[in-house]
Amino acid sequence: MRSTPPVRRLRLGLPRRMFSQVLLMQVAIAAGVAVLATGLFLAPLSKQLDQEAMRRALAIAETTAQDPQIAEGVRTTAPSGNGPVQREAERIRRATHAEYIVVLDRDWVRWSHPTPSEIGRRVSTDPSDALAGKEVMEIDRGTLGRSARGKVPLYDAGHHVVGAVSVGIAYDSVRARLISAIPGLFAYAGGALAVGALAAWLISRRVQRQTRDLAFSDISALLAEREAMLHGIREGVVALDRGGRVRLLNDEARRLLGIGDEALGRTPDEALGTGRTTDVLAGRVTGTDLLTVCGQRVLVANRMPTGDGGAVATLRDRTELEQLGRELDSTRGLIDALRAQDHEHANRMHTLLGLLELEMYDDAVEFVGEVVGDHRATAEQVTERIQDPLLAALLVGKATVAAERGVALWVSERTRLPDRLIDPRGLVTVVGNLVDNALDAVAATPHARVEVELRAEGRAVVLGVRDTGPGVPEDRRELIFTEGWSTKKPPAHGKRGIGLSLVRRFAERQGGSATVGPAAGGGAEFTVVLPEALTEPEPVPAGSGESAGTSMVTVAGAEEEA
Numbered sequence: 001m002r003s004t005p006p007v008r009r010l011r012l013g014l015p016r017r018m019f020s021q022v023l024l025m026q027v028a029i030a031a032g033v034a035v036l037a038t039g040l041f042l043a044p045l046s047k048q049l050d051q052e053a054m055r056r057a058l059a060i061a062e063t064t065a066q067d068p069q070i071a072e073g074v075r076t077t078a079p080s081g082n083g084p085v086q087r088e089a090e091r092i093r094r095a096t097h098a099e100y101i102v103v104l105d106r107d108w109v110r111w112s113h114p115t116p117s118e119i120g121r122r123v124s125t126d127p128s129d130a131l132a133g134k135e136v137m138e139i140d141r142g143t144l145g146r147s148a149r150g151k152v153p154l155y156d157a158g159h160h161v162v163g164a165v166s167v168g169i170a171y172d173s174v175r176a177r178l179i180s181a182i183p184g185l186f187a188y189a190g191g192a193l194a195v196g197a198l199a200a201w202l203i204s205r206r207v208q209r210q211t212r213d214l215a216f217s218d219i220s221a222l223l224a225e226r227e228a229m230l231h232g233i234r235e236g237v238v239a240l241d242r243g244g245r246v247r248l249l250n251d252e253a254r255r256l257l258g259i260g261d262e263a264l265g266r267t268p269d270e271a272l273g274t275g276r277t278t279d280v281l282a283g284r285v286t287g288t289d290l291l292t293v294c295g296q297r298v299l300v301a302n303r304m305p306t307g308d309g310g311a312v313a314t315l316r317d318r319t320e321l322e323q324l325g326r327e328l329d330s331t332r333g334l335i336d337a338l339r340a341q342d343h344e345h346a347n348r349m350h351t352l353l354g355l356l357e358l359e360m361y362d363d364a365v366e367f368v369g370e371v372v373g374d375h376r377a378t379a380e381q382v383t384e385r386i387q388d389p390l391l392a393a394l395l396v397g398k399a400t401v402a403a404e405r406g407v408a409l410w411v412s413e414r415t416r417l418p419d420r421l422i423d424p425r426g427l428v429t430v431v432g433n434l435v436d437n438a439l440d441a442v443a444a445t446p447h448a449r450v451e452v453e454l455r456a457e458g459r460a461v462v463l464g465v466r467d468t469g470p471g472v473p474e475d476r477r478e479l480i481f482t483e484g485w486s487t488k489k490p491p492a493h494g495k496r497g498i499g500l501s502l503v504r505r506f507a508e509r510q511g512g513s514a515t516v517g518p519a520a521g522g523g524a525e526f527t528v529v530l531p532e533a534l535t536e537p538e539p540v541p542a543g544s545g546e547s548a549g550t551s552m553v554t555v556a557g558a559e560e561e562a
Helices: 018-065 068-076 084-096 171-210 216-232 251-257 268-272 276-282 319-357 361-385 389-404 424-442 499-509
Strands: 100-105 136-142 145-155 161-170 236-240 246-249 290-294 297-305 311-317 408-412 449-457 460-467 513-518 524-530 552-556
Touching: 018 068, 018 084, 018 100, 018 136, 018 145, 018 161, 018 171, 068 084, 068 100, 068 145, 068 161, 084 100, 236 251, 246 251, 251 311, 268 276, 276 290, 276 297, 290 499, 319 361, 361 389, 361 408, 389 408, 389 424, 389 449, 424 449, 424 460, 424 499, 424 524, 499 513, 499 524
Parallel strands: 408 449
Antiparallel strands: 100 161, 136 145, 145 161, 236 246, 236 311, 290 297, 297 311, 408 552, 449 460, 460 524, 513 524
8 A cells, every 4th residue: 555645745834034024025025115106196186186187167157257248148048059148158168178158147047068959957056155245165976976066156247146057067077087097006006116126136136245144043053052152161252343342242251351341332541451361352462362451361362353353352360370380390490409408418428427437427427417417598588587487488499499590599688578468478479579580690601699688667578589680671671571572492382471560560550560680790680669568567576676686697508698
């Protein structure tokens, strides 16, 4: 038994594609407008033709009433089909192509009519207004059918009303004029509809190209997916229009930039103020994977122009990665230092073993005491001047790294920093960045030395880091604090040009400053001032103060100098 193929049902309704729907709606609108315009034009046209026919009938009646022969004939003769009134009225009727011209006396008796048998009979419509001296225009039905009429009084030589003149224009002729105008009107309406349909097709084709021939449901789905994607990804997205104003911000961009909906419709300069982040978003700085600092965050920005003259910028948070990279660099430095210490420790153990084998016990004891004393002195010298444990540990570790690199790391005896820091981690970041930069600057130079000075002035902390490197040219002393600017080779974990920018940002957020200038004897001197870095000091008993020395004390890797 053969199976019957399924019957495909005809589904009626709007087409799915936006192009087809827009075209259909626009054609429907154009057709509706054309029909409405035609109807609105025909209604006054019909009324206008009626008025024109009535005025024409009235004009013929006035012309007929002014003929003195007609008024004289009504006064002096009897109504007759061959009388002077009938002859004159028929002459005028034929000349004007009126349907009828009826002359009547005050008794409503006809003196003229296209049908001679009607002469001498009373008219079928009331002529009272005309006999009262008024002019009348109307459309009415009489013995000859429906007509446009004009009625005027008939005066004799003494200006007395002796009758009236009624003129009719066949209404069929008025209707014929209206009907004859309809084809032309429809032709114009059809032409307008054709032009509208063509314009609708062109607009729909443009819409089709711009929407890639998608259906409304597809566009709705794409918008929903776009919103979900923009607000779901962990990457900031900022869209700008052709005027450079922000038109879209996703949740991550709001978080990274610290702005909200108030930034929409404003330029990056208005929303963020001046800075490298603003320059990147506005397109004044070009490139890929541009590093920038916004608040406490290190961002990687990319900007891509769009076809409408705008642009889309993406922002990635590299703060934690940058911190991990710096920790990795520090860890590598510590590993190198430990490796060097291991090598040095092996040499010392070999020396100690030799002294013991030679039974030089006193010399062995003295050698061990010197080694242990050097390390203890190093830690004691740092912690005596810097009472914050984080900063002290940082400088002890940096001293070990400096010793491995052949650099003398000095702490000035003028250094005095109590354990009252409000943000010790922030200051650790500042000191670590400046010391690392100084160590890099003096690397591979003879008599390399880095000096660190930390002192408290009331609640303010003044940090100075001096080195014996090549120094910073005057024209670059502001440029080096710009995000992404560096003369060093990028490390393995990413890019350089962030450390000094973070130092200045940290200082400026606390109302301070970070500057660089020439150091005495050559090199560079970085100075950071933090006005509110310390808590209020506790009362100190009188006589417990310490006098500061004037000599410089080495931390590690070098001998004491006066």
